[in-house]
Amino acid sequence: MSAPSIHWFRDDLRLADNPALAAAVAAGPTLGLYIFDESPTRRPLGGASRWWLSRSLAALATDLERRGGALMLLRGDPETLLPKVADLxxxxxxTWSRRYDGDSVALDARIKSELQNAGRKVSSFNAALLNEPWQVTTKTGDPMKVFTPYWRAARARGEPPAPLPAPARIVAAALPAELAAMAVTREDLALEPHAPDWAGGLRDAWTPGEAGAADSLARFLSGPLAGYGEDRNRPDLASTSRLSPHLRFGEIGPRQIWHATRSAIESGEATAPESDADKFLSEIGWREFSYHLLFHNPDLATRNYNQRFDVFPWRHDETALKAWQRGATGYPIIDAGLRELWTTGWMHNRVRMIVASFLIKHLLIDWRAGEAWFWDTLVDADPANNAASWQWVAGSGADAAPYYRIFNPVTQGLKFDPRGAYVRRWIPEIAALGDAEIHEPWKAPSVSLRRAGIDLGVTYPSPIVDLDAGRQRALAALASTKG
Ligand SMILES: Cc1cc2nc3c(=O)[nH]c(=O)nc-3n(C[C@H](O)[C@H](O)[C@H](O)COP(=O)(O)OP(=O)(O)OC[C@H]3O[C@@H](n4cnc5c(N)ncnc54)[C@H](O)[C@@H]3O)c2cc1C
Structure with missing residues (x-):
């Protein structure tokens, strides 16, 4: 009988296209292990991510058990726990799937050498990316800084390998009593909120787990993929895949998405033109690029990529930050986005850009305060995508939005939510306003406001900042960093 294998699950909570799990299962009876990492150096998961993780672990345990395997949960510091579990x-x-944030890379290297010193074989694999961050470089071997050449170079590496199937059968490793006694339950981890239970909107919106991810992909390929290139910017339409939290927790991997998309197009199962598929896959490319940036800049979530921004004159304004977080700025598209986030743990990409621009530029609040709020409230809060995107909007990132691009929330609302359906959905107190007024209620004649049951400043806030004045202030602040 071969010695047992351990597959240490982290951000790869799936059975299919999981080469590290497949290697463990091929080698012998397997213990599936998840360690809820409570070491002080690790950034704690936000509340919405904890909820997702709890549901995803439940789904993973069921999927493993159906194939004969089992999932053991532990809590604490993996650096002490994993070698102990391997001993017992x-x-x-x-085996494990590689991670790319600085803390994880360092931690995994330390654990690997400790296990190897104890005479154990350790194998790590790529389950999260089409290309590992070090595989795509400039001609001189340096990290890439601009998306378009990055994606061109990544594509030139050829098709990603075909995804692996899930192991058909898993033999669960027999556990000695001392090891079995260390296990905790999902309930012990207390990942889901109670008193108050704020997760009702999350439960309504999502099905965490590998099956939920596969359903989201299938639904997307047979529907919204057609027209994605145009409609992806419209928060009033369900026009994107909503795969982000599934990708974040590794319930599906990009190789699976790549091949499923290509084959849906080639088989004619998806009616979308090739250009929609290319656009969709290039968004997966942005995720790859974010990981490339994070790997080469481990402090991406805390430090300006462009250090010119280190002298930026941020304002400390708790009242404005709170109004933004609560969706009470008086700008409907901003407030709708932040309420969508609070209720469902997700926000449409276009609206993420608008609310981030408003916080950073119109309110002059440090992008790190926005990043932290998203980290706590997004179900897809991702160490690479969140940090890279906030820096992109701030103008401090690699290949960033130009610093002078300051989104006007009214124009953006009129362009991307033209009938106001998105705003009406999330801000019912102004839903009765007409299409012409819904994005700027402060301009509505008092008779319209009265008819719509709105007492501006009472039932819905007046704008907390004047757009023109905010814009001028932002431009002056940005210019001050130039010298
Ligand atoms: C300020 C800000 C913060 C963000 N924070 C996160 C985050 O924490 N986690 C996260 O996954 N995405 C983040 N994004 C990127 C993007 O908004 C989401 O990935 C997208 O809205 C998820 O919806 P979807 O799965 O329906 O996307 P789709 O349009 O269906 O795209 C498919 C996948 O491609 C990737 N993707 C799409 N757009 C981007 C992008 N601009 N950058 C990187 N990857 C992208 C995602 O993995 C997404 O699931 C952020 C964007 C902004 C502007």
Whole structure:
């Protein structure tokens, strides 16, 4: 009988296209292990991510059990726990899928050498990316800084390998009593909120787990993919895949998305033109690019990529930050986005850009305060995408939006939510306003406001900043960093 293997699950909570799990299962009886990392150096998961993780672990445990396997949960510091588990289990092989944030890279290297010193085999694999961050470089071997050449170089590396199937059968490793006694339950981890239970909107909106991810992809390919190139900017339409939290927790991987998209187009199962598929896959490319940036800049979430921004004169304004977080700025598209986020744990990409621009530029509040709020409230809060995107909007990032691009929330609202359906959905107190007024209620004649049941400043806030004055202030602040 071969020595047991351990597959250490982290951000790869799936069975299919999981080469590290497949290697563990091929080598012998397997212990599936998840360690809820409570070490002080790790950035704690936000509330919405904790909820997602809890549901995803439940789905993973069921999926493993259906194939004969099992998932063991532990809590604490992986650096002490994993070697101990390997000892107690007498493991011959330990596998995992690689992670790319600085803390994880360093932690994994330390654990790997400790396990190897104890005579165990350790194998790590790529389950999260089409290309590892070090595989795409400039001609001189340096990291890439601009998306278009990055994606061109990534595409030139050829088709990603075909995804692996899920292991058909898993033999669960027998656990000695001392090891079994260390296990905790999902309830012990207390990942889901209670008193108050604020997760009702999340439960209504999402099905965490590998099956939920596969359903979202299938629904997207047979529907919204056609027209994605145009409609992806419209928050009033369900026009994007909503795969982001599934990708964040590794319930689906980009190789699976790539091949499913290509084959849906080639088989004619998806009626979308090739250009829509290319656009969709290039968004997966932006995710790859964010990971490339994070790997080469481990402090991407805390430090300006462009250090010119280190002298930026940020304002400290708790009242304005709170109004933004609560969706009470008086600008309907902003407030709708932040309320969508609070209720469902997700926000449409176009609206993420608008609300981020408003916080950073019109309110002059440090992008890190916005990043932190998103980290806590997004179900897809991602160490690479969140940091890279906030820096992109701030203008401090690699290949960033030009610093002088300051989105006007009214124009953006009129352009991307032309009938106001998105705003009406999330801000019912102004829903009765007409299409011409819904994005700027402060301009509505008092008779319209009265008819719509709005007492501006009472039932819905008046704007917390004047757009023109805010814009001028932002431009002056940005110019001050130039010298
Ligand atoms: C300020 C800000 C913060 C963001 N924070 C996050 C975050 O924490 N986690 C996260 O996954 N995305 C983040 N994004 C990127 C983007 O908004 C989401 O990935 C997207 O809205 C998810 O919806 P979807 O799955 O329906 O996307 P689709 O349009 O269906 O795209 C498919 C996938 O491509 C990737 N993707 C799409 N757009 C981007 C992008 N601009 N940058 C990087 N990857 C992208 C995502 O993995 C997404 O699931 C942020 C964007 C902004 C402007």
């Amino acid at each position: 289990a007498g493991a011959g092989l330990v």
